[in-house]
Amino acid sequence: MRKLQLFISIVFLVTAVGFFQNAYSQVVTTSSMYGTVTDDKGEALPGANIIALHVPSGTQYGTSTRADGKYNITGMRVGGPYKVTVSFVGYNSQSIENLYLELGQNLKVDFKLSESAIQLGDITVVAEKDAIIRSDRTGTSTTVRRESIETLPTISRRIEDLTRLTPQVGRNMTFAGMDNRFNNITVDGSYFNNSFGLAGLPGDRTGVAPISLDAVEQIQVNISPFDVRNGNFVGAGVNTVTKSGTNEYSASVYYNFRNNTFVGKNAGDVEFKSGTFKFGQFGMRLGAPLIQNKLFLFVNFEDDKLTQPGTTYIARPDTSTPVGGNVTRVLASDLDALSNYLKSNFGYDPGPYQGYDFETPSTRFLMKLDYNIDNKNKVSLRYTHLDSFTDLLVSNSSSLGFGSRRSSTQALNFANSNYKILKISVQSLVNGTQFLLIICQITFIVGYTL
Template sequence: MNHPRIRMSKLALGLVAALAAAPAFAQSTSAGVGGLVTNNGGSPVAGAEVTITHVESGTTSRATTDASGRYNARGLRVGGPYTITVTKPGEGTKTEEGVYLNLNQVNTVNAALAGDVTTLQSVEVVAAMVGGSDLFSANKMGTGSNVTREQMDALPSANRNIQDYIRLDPRISQVSKADGAISAGGQNTRYNAIRIDGIGAGDPFGLESNNLPTERQPVSMDAIQEINIDLANYDTTIYGGTGAVINAVTKSGTNEFHGTVYGSYRNKDDMVRRRLDTDKGDFNGFNDEKTYGMTFGGPIVKDKLFFFANYEKYERSAPGVALGDTPYGKGSINDADIKTVQDFMTGKGYDVGSLSAPDSKTEIEEYAVKLDWNINENHRAALRYNKMEQNVMRFPGMASGTVSLSSYWYAQPKTYETWMGELFSDWSDNFSTEFKVSYKDYNATRVPTVNLPQIRINGFGSSNSALLLGTEQNTHVNIVESKELSAFGSANWYIGDHTVKFGFDYSKNELMNFYGRNLNGVYTFNSLTDFLAGKVTQYQLRAPRPNGGSLSDIPASFTLKNTGLFVQDTWAINYNLNLMYGVRVDLPDFSNQKLYNPRIEQLYGYNNTVLPDSSLVQPRVGFNYTFDSDRPTQLRGGVGLFGGAAPNVWLAGAYQNTGLNYVEYDLRGNQAPGFNPALPPSTAGLTPGSGRMNVDIIEPGTRMPSVWKANLAFDHELPWYGITASAELLVTKVKDALYFERLDVMTP
């Protein structure tokens, strides 16, 4: 028999190891193993003791076969090598060495005791280069794959990001080479759920095109042990993604001290841009880019307590300001014009900066520490802390029709910090549990160079180019915060041919988005002459509502909760057929929108305090049929409903844009006030009735995104070089989707 992770000689036929991609606890950060023990005559062996030892850490778990000859173990470390020993007095002993267990999977090891003692040392560990997980198993039903540590070490990644490895699954496509954004099965890039050690590692608000909280994943790739990618996994713990659910687990310490020191460097001179004969330009993506870091792990108490730590820093230097294509580079705006503007603002007591800028520098720093504790043979715990900090300088306003001074630029620091604790317990041979609690704190705040209104001066040159200065209008106030508490608990109950799993997951995400566009005001002038004369062409301002409003009314502050309940049964009907069936219920809870706008209901018939509809019941079923054949052959498939989540930025508008908390002024010509850059801006003298209000409404009956997924696959191992041929059909049908409609745009 040939598999990507385990290759066995004919001597090993007494202990048939079919290491598999078995979706049995998909939100877990652990692995599992189970199987059937028979005697020399093929009858089940009850009461056989199974000892499962993680060689490098000495972590040991024990199980006993039931009356059907079956055993199960959950909550094991991901990876290996493991030694599995099966023994029963009078029946014999079998030992398997070099077994590796995959993340979020139950690997199958069936033993045939022959009345003697056999140690199988002819196991050769080989790394699968594509596909990421072993295919043949009674528990392999859905669509997905795993990427192991061996693969990550063997395969190149120029950007050292998690998307490069996720794309090893052929059903994942890269939709943006600039930021690595991926689509799974044709779904929106923001409909993927990405978790590391069970903690959400995706963009918590939905503004980032790469679906990550920063430019890179929150954990160094050198600290990741394995990645699990599920597109259609019928395990009922799966939630939160209608595209793919991607879960990675980090490394742990062992009984030996191990560490790495690494670094990478590249610069623009090494990049090849001339893909076409007509393209003679230079690469201008960055000047140079470097990554360096280290990992270190080992024992604190041998066989008992272990640590693993990592540190990484990424630095990228790019040209700060490219002026060639701007009006300055083209000569529409010259140094004399800029000096005139600078002197004028200096006379008013304001420094609006210049065109001089250092190289644009991006810095991302990440560090983490993890503790693993073997409490005893029945209980294992882990704690992990992780923090990532990013700082990027942005240079907006540099385009073919505009040029900006340094007062218009801004910094964009971000922080991502997590804490996690988990406990794995075997309470008896037929009952085990897993519990996890985590907390995540995310902050992204734009930091302006100065605190001024935005100033735009048009009318330069024949192309009517513009000079921009002051604080960019989207940076007057722009803060995103997310504080998320999550909990997960599951239990596995082994009853003969049935494995019953049940449990819950819970999340509470406190979000705040202060999008203060135009809070400082935006002044537009038709020409430099008008600017010097204080003649404003257009004035825009967002201000608290008149008669008692304040700035504290403007942010969208809301809490999103979800409670998931799940139960499922995996039934080994016979040696050939396995069936998994279950149901998941998600109970979302949205904090109330307290600002009711009766005028909107009068005009459009909608109550603006209505929130998305409640529970979603998700039935799922999967099967695997293993054929009696000389070479591994199986038919697998299933169908199920999968609920997802909308990017939170899509929901924030219902909390921020009520029509009651702020007003938008857009004044032109004679209605525009005189130029006054002092802050805070005053609304005194602004024309009554000129303020506009935006309102976002959620239609009654709106539900979060959900899709039906079904797959059918046939796998067969060919007689050449261990090659497996597979044919698979994956069908996705949208049940609930979201769309946006402008109610104020009427049919003519």
């Protein structure tokens, strides 16, 4: 019966691989653990029972050692702390606590059990790791954990402020000298690239963050990974995992703001005019257990708005005023005459030509459900929504006049000749993991992006 179940599992796995090989490649969204269990003489202990407990959520992962005493646990939630316990008949059980797993990490944890005849109590070991020299890390990668996300300063509250910790990073989130459109950005294993193609980062069309930083658990930047599941990029693979609910209730409410009073007015002996702008952001999150150790909810909401000058250039009030700085060669009297002509003859109001503001509002929402069906089957459902727009100046095409239509001392345009860019992004995702026996794990990701 066991051989038949193993055969059916292998056939199912091969069929699934063949069916999905032309679809999206698998991206790492979890962590794993491996090691060896021996006795105090160094002899392997086959059949030892290993239980890894994710303490905050009560999620358990279990396996047993093979004939050579080695074991592997895959598909584990990132973060921690974890408590790993090993037991074997005739030997004292052993536990290791306060283990934390990084995204894509394969942590090595070895155990050495003593015979119970010695009458020793349970042994508890607190693990320590060297963050620089680690045998479990392969390839060039940088991982930003939750503690760093919560403490590092950020102005834009976008992941670009955190991926700068990668030594190979350049300007505008370029890696290893490659254009940022050659990166592959994923969230919970689902592609999250800019589908429009004119910008390399999600949310770049309106300059906003598609997902709140308060909803991010870990960020990993892969430059040259050895793991075949990480691919489809030339620059870097930026993999993000969102937070999940736990057995404890957690919530936060926050408000961020900044305006022109936060900006300096002098750069050395040169006076700097930043213009008048203001930014306000309100956000909240909630993590809760719907069923202890089984079903968890995480919700995040964020709303912000940026108001800033559409242009800092002004029209020349008269011919005696010199052109330079932010004063254009265009006379205010000429622009007023043109505006009055359009209003009186065509009923069209071109709007102001100076002193008007641009707005960039955005609203983002994330909801995530994690369900531990049993110790071998787990499923996660996530929904994200982004609604944003931004005002932009008229195209600065060089096909007419002096080769410029705005943003210089040679030209000044009316406000109603500008345009808006709309950004609405909706993504639904189902992420499931099934463990078949002790040698096989199947992970499936089904997503829909609008």
